[in-house]
Amino acid sequence: MALSLPGERSVAAGSQVRPVRGIFAWIAKAKAKRARRTALRSLLELDHARLKDLGISHADIAEAMAARNGRTPGMVLNAARARSARS
Template identity: 60%
Template sequence: MAISLSGERSLAAASSSPVAALARWIAKAKAARTRRTALSALLNLDAARLDDLGITRTDIMAALATRHYAGTEHLLNAARARSARL
């Protein structure tokens, strides 16, 4: 029998309940909806405002096409950095 440290959890304790999994899924869905809403609002801006932000409609469409939430911010930050270098 292995001795576990106080900070370690057994495999049974590490498995999540279906309720917790549902709560995580709902939180992810809400975050994705908020992201889509924010990006859609950016699409409503005119080209001059987007240019001030250093992004284009193509960048926004690419961000909307990404499935990973974290990929969105990196994609737009890279577009802004590219724009700043020009």
């Protein structure tokens, strides 16, 4: 059991829990993920020639949709475009 001095505040008293802000942040994050998925799906509908003009392929888009471990879909597609530009 921890004792606190009369002038100290407990850790629980110092942290402000704002559940409404957390809910709004969660909703904003969900909307952003949905917008990214929609954009990636629309890229999948493009034909091979248009994707080649953009420097990506259908496989790159599929990889971007499955991006994990700190990699964002944008990072995956930018790396694919960079590889395409070098070749």
